Amino acid sequence: MTATTAADDDLCLRPATELAALVRKREVSARELLEAHLARIERVDPQVNAIVTLDAEGARAAADAADAALAAGEEVGPLHGLPAAHKDNHLTGGMRTTWGSKLHADNVPLHDELVVERLRRAGAVRVGKTNVPEFAAGSHTVNELFGATHNPWRHGLSAGGSSGGAAAALAAGLVPVAEGTDMGGSLRNPAAFCNVVGLRPTPGRVPTWPVAMGWSTLSVDGPLGRTVADVALVLSAIAGPDPRAPLSLSDDPAGFAAPLPEEVPGLRVAWAPDLGGLVPVDPAVSAVLREVLPVVESLGGTVEEACPDLREADDVFGTLRAWLFDATFGDLVRRSPEAVKETIRWNAAAGAALSGSDVARAELAHTRLHERVVRFFDRYDVLLAPTTQVLPFPVELEYPTEVAGVPQADYLGWMRSCTLVSATGCPALSLPGGFTPDGLPVGLQLVAAPRADRRLLEVAHAIEQATGHGRRRPPL
Template sequence: MSADDDLCTRPATELAALVRAREVSARELLEAHLARIERLNPSLNAVVTLDAEGARAAADAADAAQAAGEPLGRLHGLPVAHKDTHATGGMRTTWGSPLHRDTVPARDELAVARLVGAGAIRVGKTNVPEFAAGSHTFNPVFGVTHNPYRHGLSAGGSSGGAAAALAAGLVPLAEGSDMGGSLRNPAAFCNVAGLRPTPGRVPTWPAPMAWSTLSVQGPMGRTVADVALQLSVLAGPDPRVPIALDDDPAGFAAPLPDRLDGLRVAWTPDLGGRVAVDPAITATLTASLGVFGELGAVVEEACPDLSGADEVFGTLRAWLFDATFSELARRQPEQLKESIRWNAALGARLTGSDLARAERLHTTLFERVVAFFERYDVLLAPTTQVLPFPVEVEYPTEIAGVHQDNYLEWMRSCTVVSATGCPALSVPGGFTPDGLPVGLQVIGPARADRRVLEVGHAFEQATRFGERRPAL
């Protein structure tokens, strides 16, 4: 491995320390990553827009600021790639849609601005499904993203380009969003870590429906500590976001513990019998559960009552899709893939009574989950129900012999968790005998984002599954 390749596969926390200590400059770190992008990205298609010259200018400015003794942000000098559904001022943002093939926003949205404000170097954009709909990354503008662990297989989605870029060492930091698993699913497929934070933990602005708690933005990284570091920058209140949490985000950057003494852990292989899971995933995760006992935790098989979660997620998602896409679907149906039109049409048929029923179910679901977490500190479950599948397949239509009716059903291991409002982290959970990554989902009570990071970090450090990098 060359010195540059070694830099590109180190954790972001280590790289940040190296830059602060002036053992490597921001420009040197950037050039190593640009060279790796040039070499590896053509076969992966993870980074779809690259601003090398803009990044070089920003890196040089970062080095000059450090030389002048100016205060440094937590992410000083670290290259970052942004999801192509997140607006970047002066940099093309396509949402994976031909309608926005050449769109260049006037300004950064909040998540991007916070990362750049903390010293990160904006390198480019990562690939997404069309309008981030679905957990397999392909679109008519840029095509499909391949899994770094096996070319020809899906990298997941909708933050699939971000996960693939991290796994391949193209960038040390990336971010994404998650409505029904879009941070967790690709993290599992690509053997990295992705956090769906508590709604409001990472404020989203601008947002057309700012009171909604279904879609959130959040961090991804090669290690849980990298995710925590990035969360310490992304989180924090914003007066323009009505659901933003007021907690000081600095605590997320504090060291994470390696022990879990006394932790009460619940494990469910299938979310209480609600979802079908590939037996290879169940076997891989079950083989690793003993680690939690070795770390001092007590593990029991248990699951909260998730009744109504499917209806809550399905109704609220359809409502959002109606609000976002129905007018476009009427005017230019050929510009939207069928699954988006289908989901928007579901929303258009909703009544006020349908929404009222969903919100009542949402409330009782939350109350049951709160009661569950009075008995347990965290819940463990498979992140995904399937292993990475061929890129030619839009979505799996069968899992363990169970038919999947639409493009959402195969993601229910994530979507039902989204409906609870709980933070959920996907952390590398092992590999199948065939060498494919499996993700372990760590779910905590609402607002216990730090707890799920602590549990994921301790598991990660004990197993070291995340250190098994792809042979690119």
């Protein structure tokens, strides 16, 4: 086993913003930083199973090139020399991309997809790939190809999903930066379960390419990090327009990397403990999050219990997701149903049964929903709610079938605290919100007005600094 030291472990658990500065000032070399992380991966990842493909030699060559660029005085990107692992549904040129499916166990793409290309252009050193559920469907990271990813806070419990490998890798100190995708909570849910930060940006903020349905707003790419500032730094590297992505926003991404304020005076906060009575929530989750409200008020904000009218969001999300699943997986399901898990078959079949009128009804409701949330955020700066309705559950369980004593109709039911928000098109972030008495993390979801991603980061940073929950590390 590779030798490791307490200093190496400290290096692996420091914020990415600090590590980027150390590398840039040449106080730590990219190679030294990489070797510390490779040693920790070797020692810790067998407990977690977060990184499913590792290219140590390729990473060493990239780290040496990063050091040579600094020595030559070249201009470098904001993530220069930072080890990164990519979600295993993101195409990585020359490195296998499996989507957590045995069908693609040996698939090696020729080119990076856009989000991976941008991370590498920003200077990130590619280490490997992070685990996902099969085809990144569902919020529990387990598949027949690689098995389950375990929660760094407690072995045997779920790390969430579908970006569960990425969130677990961050929490365990295996990489300082990571990225993922979010349709129904796949960045937020694992961030909550693993006590890290996950941002679902406004659709178009981080353009996705290649993509089969470029006009869909349901699935977005976004950053994860151990701190809000780390997430902002990664966002500055992966945001920005691309003409191939029809929804991409033209704002200059550099603004996200600007220092985040410590104070947010006059903050108007809406607290929605059950999203307007629409979702059941485990009392243990609610008890932890109630403790955050006095902290928010101490920042000079006013907190009121309020929620936009989300009653049509279930139909919007459920219909448009099913439509998307039939378009993406329908042919495969009809041709080889045994090749995909039952939940994907169910979702694709629901999409195949839709009529044009069904999709039109959902899009009309989608527009009404957007108008209501825009009016809501005229009165409030941010909405606070639970990220997840449950605590991390045993890895053997495919998904919770009951929440707070309420049976869930399908595998999406327990994720509705996230899926309802996805339908609004608002940026949403999961922030470490506290711990249960027996040490399990709970996520606080922050939601801002459409395109107000920077404001969302500012508010999240201020709450993060005041609570300090994100500074705790799992007992690995």
